Amino acid sequence: xxxxxxxxxxxxxxxxxxxxxxxxxxxxxxxxxxxxxxxxxxxxxxxxxxxxxxxxxxxxxxxxxxxxxxxxxxxxxxxxxxxxxxxxxxxxxxxxxxxxxxxxxxxxxxxxxxxxxxxxxxxxxxxxxxxxxxxxxxxxxxxxxxxxxxxxxxxxxxxxxxxxxxxxxxxxxxxxxxxxxxxxxxxxxxxxxxxxxxxxxxxxxxxxxxxxxxxxxxxxxxxxxxxxxxxxxxxxxxxxxxxxxxxxxxxxxxxxxxxxxxxxxxxxxxxxxxxxxxxxxxxxxxxxxxxxxxxxxxxxxxxxxxxxxxxxxxxxxxxxxxxxxxxxxxxxxxxxxxxxxxxxxxxxxxxxxxxxxxxxxxxxxxxxxxxxxxxxxxxxxxxxxxxxxxxxxxxxxxxxxxxxxxxxxxxxxxxxxxxxxxxxxxxxxxxxxxxxxxxxxxxxxxxxxxxxxxxxxxxxxxxxxxxxxxxxxxxxxxxx
Amino acid sequence: xxxxxxxxxxxxxxxxxxxxxxxxxxxxxxxxxxxxxxxxxxxxxxxxxxxxxxxxxxxxxxxxxxxxxxxxxxxxxxxxxxxxxxxxxxxxxxxxxxxxxxxxxxxxxxxxxxxxxxxxxxxxxxxxxxxxxxxxxxxxxxxxxxxxxxxxxxxxxxxxxxxxxxxxxxxxxxxxxxxxxxxxxxxxxxxxxxxxxxxxxxxxxxxxxxxxxxxxxxxxxxxxxxxxxxxxxxxxxxxxxxxxxxxxxxxxxxxxxxxxxxxxxxxxxxxxxxxxxxxxxxxxxxxxxxxxxxxxxxxxxxxxxxxxxxxxxxxxxxxxxxxxxxxxxxxxxxxxxxxxxxxxxxxxxxx
Numbered sequence: 001x002x003x004x005x006x007x008x009x010x011x012x013x014x015x016x017x018x019x020x021x022x023x024x025x026x027x028x029x030x031x032x033x034x035x036x037x038x039x040x041x042x043x044x045x046x047x048x049x050x051x052x053x054x055x056x057x058x059x060x061x062x063x064x065x066x067x068x069x070x071x072x073x074x075x076x077x078x079x080x081x082x083x084x085x086x087x088x089x090x091x092x093x094x095x096x097x098x099x100x101x102x103x104x105x106x107x108x109x110x111x112x113x114x115x116x117x118x119x120x121x122x123x124x125x126x127x128x129x130x131x132x133x134x135x136x137x138x139x140x141x142x143x144x145x146x147x148x149x150x151x152x153x154x155x156x157x158x159x160x161x162x163x164x165x166x167x168x169x170x171x172x173x174x175x176x177x178x179x180x181x182x183x184x185x186x187x188x189x190x191x192x193x194x195x196x197x198x199x200x201x202x203x204x205x206x207x208x209x210x211x212x213x214x215x216x217x218x219x220x221x222x223x224x225x226x227x228x229x230x231x232x233x234x235x236x237x238x239x240x241x242x243x244x245x246x247x248x249x250x251x252x253x254x255x256x257x258x259x260x261x262x263x264x265x266x267x268x269x270x271x272x273x274x275x276x277x278x279x280x281x282x283x284x285x286x287x288x289x290x291x292x293x294x295x296x297x298x299x300x301x302x303x304x305x306x307x308x309x310x311x312x313x314x315x316x317x318x319x320x321x322x323x324x325x326x327x328x329x330x331x332x333x334x335x336x337x338x339x340x341x342x343x344x345x346x347x348x349x350x351x352x353x354x355x356x357x358x359x360x361x362x363x364x365x366x367x368x369x370x371x372x373x374x375x376x377x378x379x380x381x382x383x384x385x386x387x388x389x390x391x392x393x394x395x396x397x398x399x400x401x402x403x404x405x406x407x408x409x410x411x412x413x414x415x416x417x418x419x420x421x422x423x424x425x426x427x428x429x430x431x432x433x434x435x436x437x438x439x440x441x442x443x444x445x446x447x448x449x450x451x452x453x454x455x456x457x458x459x460x461x462x463x464x465x466x467x468x469x470x471x472x473x474x475x476x477x478x479x480x
Numbered sequence: 481x482x483x484x485x486x487x488x489x490x491x492x493x494x495x496x497x498x499x500x501x502x503x504x505x506x507x508x509x510x511x512x513x514x515x516x517x518x519x520x521x522x523x524x525x526x527x528x529x530x531x532x533x534x535x536x537x538x539x540x541x542x543x544x545x546x547x548x549x550x551x552x553x554x555x556x557x558x559x560x561x562x563x564x565x566x567x568x569x570x571x572x573x574x575x576x577x578x579x580x581x582x583x584x585x586x587x588x589x590x591x592x593x594x595x596x597x598x599x600x601x602x603x604x605x606x607x608x609x610x611x612x613x614x615x616x617x618x619x620x621x622x623x624x625x626x627x628x629x630x631x632x633x634x635x636x637x638x639x640x641x642x643x644x645x646x647x648x649x650x651x652x653x654x655x656x657x658x659x660x661x662x663x664x665x666x667x668x669x670x671x672x673x674x675x676x677x678x679x680x681x682x683x684x685x686x687x688x689x690x691x692x693x694x695x696x697x698x699x700x701x702x703x704x705x706x707x708x709x710x711x712x713x714x715x716x717x718x719x720x721x722x723x724x725x726x727x728x729x730x731x732x733x734x735x736x737x738x739x740x741x742x743x744x745x746x747x748x749x750x751x752x753x754x755x756x757x758x759x760x761x762x763x764x765x766x767x768x769x770x771x772x773x774x775x776x777x778x779x780x781x782x783x784x785x786x787x788x789x790x791x792x793x794x795x796x797x798x799x800x801x802x803x804x805x806x807x808x809x810x811x812x813x814x815x816x817x818x819x820x821x822x823x824x825x826x827x828x829x830x831x
Binding site: 081082083085089092093096097316317319320321322323324325328329332333336413416417418419420421423424431434435438447448451454455458459462463466 | 549550551552553554557563564566567568569570571572575576579580581583584769770772773775776783787791797798801804805808809812813
C-alpha cells in the first residue's frame with residue numbers, strides 16, 4: 001500500500017481518500033442541516049467562532065480529499081468537474097449549499113408551515129408565518145379592482161373569449177394560414193376592442209353594432225363590382241367611411257336615441273383595476289405600439305429629410321424621458337390643449353401615452369434588424385421591379401422582424417412591467433390595489449404577503465413571455 | 481388654454497416656494513425659491529442614479545462572470561438571480577424594499593450597532609461622518625493624483641509603442657492614489673475626524689441619532705431596488721460580451737506565450753468591452769430614468785419635488801412638466817454623448 005499523502009490526493013489509495021472525503025463532506029452538511037432544521041448544535045463544545053466556521057472547514061477538507069482527477073468513477077468525475085474544480089470553487093460551492101440549507105427552514109415556515117390559510121379577518125392570522133387569508137379575502141380586488149362583484153363574470157367571459165379567439169391561429173388549416181396576419185393585425189384587435197367596450201365597460205350596445213353591420217353588408221355588396229386589383233385598398237377604406245357617414249351624417253338624431261339602450265350596467269374606467277387592468281393596458285399597448293414603431297423605424301431610414309428628422313426627433317424625445325413624466329403629461333398637461341367640451345377617458349389617455357412611449361423603443365429595435373440586413377436584399381428586391389412598400393412588406397420586413405424577435409420580446413416585457421406606473425393617473429392595477437389594501441385599517445401589516453403574491457404573479461407572466469419568445473426565436477431561426 | 485384662464489411664463493421660478501423637503505444635499509427650506517427646489521430635486525436624482533449605477537455595475541459584472549463559471553452551483557445561482565429580479569416590475573421591487581423589508585427593521589432605540597458605529601434602523605441608516613479640516617487641500621491632492629495617473633498612462637503607452645516594455649500602470653496608479661492624499665495629511669494640514677452617531681431622545685417615545693450621516697430609508701430602498709434590477713441586465717450584457725470573444729482569440733493569445741492574466745487584460749477584455757459598452761450605456765440611461773419612480777415612495781427627487789409638490793402649489797403644469805422632461809432629456813443625452821465618445825475611442829480602428 002502506498003503512503004497516504006493527504007495534501008495531494010491521487011489515484012493510488014483512491015478509496016481511502018474517497019471514503020474519508022465523502023464522510024467529512026457529509027458530516028459538514030449534517031452539522032448545518034441539524035443546526036438549521038432542528039436547532040441542534042453538534043459542535044457546541046467548541047468556542048463560538050470556531051464552531052461557526054467548523055462545517056466550512058470540514059467540508060473544505062472533504063472536498064479537497066475527493067478532488068482526484070480521472071478517478072475512473074463516473075459520478076465522482078462529474079461532481080468534481082461541476083462543483084469542485086479548484087479550492088476557490090469548492091469554497092463557493094460549500095457556501096452556496098450551506099446558504100440554501102440555512103435559508104430553507106425560515107422560508108418554509110413563513111410560506112407554509114406557520115402560515116394561515118383559512119379565515120376571513122385579521123384575527124385569523126396569529127402565527128409568525130404568512131397570512132394567506134389576506135390574499136384570499138382580497139383576491140377579487142386584486143384581480144378586478146373596484147369592479148362590482150356581481151358583474152365580474154363579464155371580465156372573465158371577455159378574457160376567455162379573447163383567449164379562444166387568439167388561439168385560432170393554432171388551429172387554422174393550411175388554406176387559412178395566409179389570412180392569419182390580417183386576422184391578428186386588423187380583425188382581432190377590433191374584436192378585442194368591441195369586447196372591452198361592450199362587455200367590460202358596458203357601453204351602449206345597439207347603434208355601433210347595427211351601423212357596423214349595415215356598413216359591412218353594403219361594402220361587401222359593392223365589393224363584388226370592384227376589380228380585384230383595388231380590392232385591398234377598397235376594403236381598407238370603404239367600410240369605415242360608410243360607417244362614419246351612417247353614424248354621424250345620415251342618422252345622427254336616431255343615434256342619440258338608440259345609443260341610450262344599454263344591455264349592461266355601465267362601469268366607468270376608474271373602477272377597473274387589478275390584474276385584469278394590467279392585461280387590458282398591456283394588450284392594447286402591445287397592439288398599438290408595434291405598428292407605430294414599425295412606421296417610425298421605416299421613417300428613420302427614409303430618404304426624405306422631413307420624415308427622417310421628424311422620426312428621429314420623435315424617437316429620441318420619447319426615449320429620453322421617463323415614463324412617469326409622460327404619464328404626468330398625459331394627465332395634467334394634455335387636457336389643457338383639448339377643446340373645452342372634449343373629454344378623453346383617463347384609460348384611453350394612458351394607453352395612448354404608453355403606446356407612443358414604447359413605440360419609440362420598438363422603432364429602435366426594428367431599426368437594428370433593418371440595418372443588419374445586407375444591402376443585397378434591397379438591391380435584389382429593387383431589381384425585380386418592386387416598389388418601396390412591396391419591397392418592405394415581402395422582402396425586407398419578414399427578414400428584419402425575424403432577426404429582432406428577442407429585442408421586441410424584451411420591449412414587450414418592459415411594457416408589461418411598466419404598467420404598474422399608471423398609478424400616477426389614479427388607475428390602480430394589481431400593485432396599486434396592493435397599496436390600497438395595505439392601508440386598510442382592518443388589514444394593517446400584511447405588506448409582505450401582498451408584494452410576494454404580486455411578485456409571483458408578475459414573475460409567472462413575464463417568465464412565460466420570455467420563454468415563449470425564446471421558442472419563437474428558435475422556430476423562425478434560419479441559417480444564413 | 482386662454483379660455484381656461486391659464487397664463488404662461490417662467491417667472492414663478494424665482495418666487496418663494498414655502499414648502500419643505502425632507503432630504504436635501506444643499507441648504508434648503510421654505511424661504512428659498514422654486515428654482516432652488518428644482519436644484520434640490522435634480523441633485524437628489526443624480527445622487528440616487530450615481531449610487532445605483534456604481535452598485536449595479538459591481539453586482540452586474542460579478543453576476544455576469546458568475547454566469548460563465550464552470551461551477552454548476554454558481555452558474556445556477558446567478559441564473560436564478562437574473563431570471564427572478566428581471567421578471568418583476570421595478571416599482572413592485574421598490575415597494576417591497578420600502579414597505580415590507582425596511583419596515584421590519586428595529587426602532588432607533590432598539591437598534592443593534594453594526595461594528596459599533598453603523599445603526600440600521602427603521603428611520604434610516606446612520607453612518608459615521610467625516611469632519612474635515614482643509615478639505616480643499618485634500619481634494620486638490622486627489623485631482624493631482626488623477627492628473628499624474630493620466631500622465632503615467634500616456635508615458636507607459638508611449639514606452640510600450642517605442643520599446644515594447646510594459647510598465648505596471650495599475651500598481652503605480654494605486655500607489656499614487658494612496659500616497660498623494662496621505663501626503664496632504666502630513667504636509668497640507670488636512671485633518672479628518674470621525675463623528676459617530678449618538679442616540680438622542682426627542683420625546684418620551686421618540687428617539688433618533690444625532691451626528692454622523694443619515695441615509696433615509698427612501699434612498700436606501702430606491703438605490704437597492706434600482707441596482708438589483710439593473711444589475712440583472714448588466715450581467716446579461718457582460719455575459720454576452722465575454723461569450724462574444726471567439727475562442728480562437730484566446731487560444732491564439734495563449735499560443736504566443738501570453739500569461740492568462742495578460743490574455744484577459746490585453747486580448748479578451750478590449751474585445752469584450754466593445755460588445756459590452758453600448759447596451760450597458762442603455763442600462764445606465766434606463767436606471768437614470770427609472771430613478772423617477774422615487775415619486776412613488778416619496779423620495780424627494782426631481783419628479784416628486786418639482787413635478788409633484790411645486791406643480792400642485794403653482795398649478796403651472798405646462799412649464800413644470802416641460803422643464804422636467806427637458807432635464808431628463810439633457811441628462812440622457814449627456815450620458816449617451818459621453819458613452820458614444822468612449823465607444824468610438826475603443827472601437828476597432830480600421831485602416
